[in-house]
Every structure is written in structure tokens, then in C-alpha cells.
Amino acid sequence: MATWDWQVFCKETTTGEAAQGCFGRGGDITYLDWILSAWGWTMSVAALALVVALVVGSLMGILRTVPDRRLVALGNAWTELFRNIPLLVQIFLWYHVLPSLIKPLQAFPSFILVVFALGFFTSARISEQVKAGIQALPRGQRYAGLAVGLTLPQTYRYVLLPMAFRIVIPPLTSESMNIVKNSSVAFAVSIAELTMFAMQAGEETSRPVEMYLAVTALYFVSAFSINRLALFIENRVRVPGMIGSK
Numbered sequence: 001m002a003t004w005d006w007q008v009f010c011k012e013t014t015t016g017e018a019a020q021g022c023f024g025r026g027g028d029i030t031y032l033d034w035i036l037s038a039w040g041w042t043m044s045v046a047a048l049a050l051v052v053a054l055v056v057g058s059l060m061g062i063l064r065t066v067p068d069r070r071l072v073a074l075g076n077a078w079t080e081l082f083r084n085i086p087l088l089v090q091i092f093l094w095y096h097v098l099p100s101l102i103k104p105l106q107a108f109p110s111f112i113l114v115v116f117a118l119g120f121f122t123s124a125r126i127s128e129q130v131k132a133g134i135q136a137l138p139r140g141q142r143y144a145g146l147a148v149g150l151t152l153p154q155t156y157r158y159v160l161l162p163m164a165f166r167i168v169i170p171p172l173t174s175e176s177m178n179i180v181k182n183s184s185v186a187f188a189v190s191i192a193e194l195t196m197f198a199m200q201a202g203e204e205t206s207r208p209v210e211m212y213l214a215v216t217a218l219y220f221v222s223a224f225s226i227n228r229l230a231l232f233i234e235n236r237v238r239v240p241g242m243i244g245s246k
Contacts, residue, residue, distance in 0.1 A: 008207045009035065009214070031201055031211075038197035039218050045114055045193060046180040046222075052119025053126050053179065054172075060123060061130025062156060075127065083124035088185050091117045095189045114186045122179050129171045133164035166237055173230035177223040184219075194218060 009032040010022035024030045029037075056078075063075035082090070094117040099105040105113070137160060145155035187196035198215040202208030 004210055005207060006210060008205050008210055011205070013201075013204070031205065034201065035194070035197055035211075035214060035218070038192055038194045038215075039222075041111075041186075041191060042180065042183050042193040042218075043222065045111065045118065045183045045186055045191065048115045049118035049122065049183070050176055050179050052115060053122035053175070055123075056120065057123035057126025058130050060127040061134070062161075064127065064131045065134045066152070075131075079124045079127045081124075082120050083128075085121075087118065087121045087182060088188060090121055091185055091188060093117075110189045111191060114183075114189060114191055118179060118182060118186075122175055122182070125175055126172065129168045129175070130164065133168035134160055136167055137163055166234075169230060169234045169237070173227060173234075176226045176230060180222045180226065181219060 007018065010018050010030055012019050012024055012028045012030055013034060014028055019025070019028070019030045022030055022032045024033050060075040060078045063071040064079070066072065085093075091114060094105075094113040095110060099108075099113075141159055141163070142155055145159040146152070150158065183193060184195040186193050187199065190196070194215045198208070198211045202211040205211070
């Protein structure tokens with residue numbers, strides 16, 4: 001029966017010797033230091049990509065519901081483009097192809113390119129959810145806003161979007177959790193996130209079981225924390241009388 005050695009996280013990555021307190025000193029780092037750093041990179045990629053996805057996805061979702069065929073076509077084209085290309089392929093396009101076509105991108109670090117790739121990929125899914133949330137509202141709400149003298153942008157801002165975003169909080173929660181898990185593909189362009197840590201540390205220590213279990217636990221903690229936070233927000237902003245309200 002195999003035995004687990006969790007003390008491996010207290011060993012220095014350079015010498016393999018145990019470090020006092022499990023944290024490195026004097027420039028040396030332990031595997032615990034390394035995994036915490038990798039967790040920070042994972043959450044940074046996920047958080048920034050989520051901001052990009054929410055902003056762009058919401059905009060495209062809104063455009064797909066306005067009474068202008070050109071804007072609807074733009075929103076549809078964006079959504080279909082980014083949701084029909086695999087995420088890993090998009091990351092390689094951003095890392096290897098686009099910088100050769102768009103010279104300013106050559107100055108961007110791979111971290112930012114991954115954020116754009118993951119953010120735009122997720123924005124296509126959020127676009128669908130925002131569109132569905134707006135279309136789930138009674139048409140009379142839009143007409144009422146216009147009837148009282150609001151412009152179309154004002155109607156969206158003050159009448160439609162506050163209700164639509166409350167409706168789509170549950171699917172947005174799932175996308176927020178997915179973006180943390182999808183950030184694992186960043187290892188393909190050498191981002192020092194959790195998956196890359198597990199691969200490299202497992203090879204160095206010959207303890208892949210402990211490394212992958214620890215990484216799995218951190219992914220779970222991250223996604224579960226997002227789920228609890230989103231549930232708290234959903235309960236706070238829920239409108240009485242809406243489906244699912246208590």
C-alpha cells in the first residue's frame with residue numbers, strides 16, 4: 001500500500017531539505033511557497049478574465065436584443081466566433097498568431113494574452129445568458145420605459161438590466177466557477193499556475209499524488225467559495241415575486 005508524504009511541501013525546491021516552518025528563507029522557496037504562488041496566479045488570471053468576460057459579454061448580450069439589425073448581427077457574430085473555437089486553440093492563437101499580425105501585442109506578457117483569450121471565450125457564454133435574461137422580461141417593461149420618456153439606453157440602464165442581471169445570477173455563478181477551472185489551460189503558454197505547478201513539482205519530487213491532490217483541493221476551495229459568495233449576492237438582490245423567490 002502506497003504511503004503519502006505530505007511533508008514534501010515543507011521541503012526546499014533547490015536542496016530538497018526540510019525548511020523550518022514549511023516556508024523558505026534567504027531566497028530559497030519550499031513547495032508550499034510555490035503552490036501558494038501558483039494559486040495566486042490562477043486566481044489572478046481567473047479574476048481579470050472574469051472582468052473582461054462580464055464587460056464584453058454583457059455588452060454583446062445587450063446588442064443582441066436592441067432593435068437594430070446591424071448591432072444584433074455584430075453581437076451574434078462575436079458570440080458565434082468565440083464559442084465555436086476551443087479555448088486551448090484560442091490561447092495558442094493569442095500567443096503565437098495574433099502577435100505576429102498585430103505588432104503591439106508583442107509587448108504584452110503571456111499573462112495578459114491568456115486573460116484576453118479566456119475572457120473573450122467566456123464572454124460568448126455570458127452574452128447568451130444576458131440575452132436570455134433580457135428576453136425573459138415582459139415586453140411591456142421596455143414599452144413602459146419608452147412611454148414615460150426614457151431613451152432606449154436609459155430604458156436598458158434603469159428598467160431592463162437591473163432585473164435581467166438578477167435573473168442571470170445563477171448561470172453567471174456557473175461561469176465564474178468555470179473560469180477558475182478553465183484557467184488551468186494557461187499552463188500551455190508557461191503561466192506558473194496550479195496545473196503547471198502540479199506537473200513540474202510532481203516530476204521533481206516523484207510525489208505526483210500529493211501534488212495533484214493538493215491542487216485539486218485548491219481548485220475546489222476556489223470554485224466553492226465563488227459559489228457561496230454568488231449565492232449570498234443572489235439572496236441579497238432577489239426581487240420578491242420573481243421565480244425562485246422565497
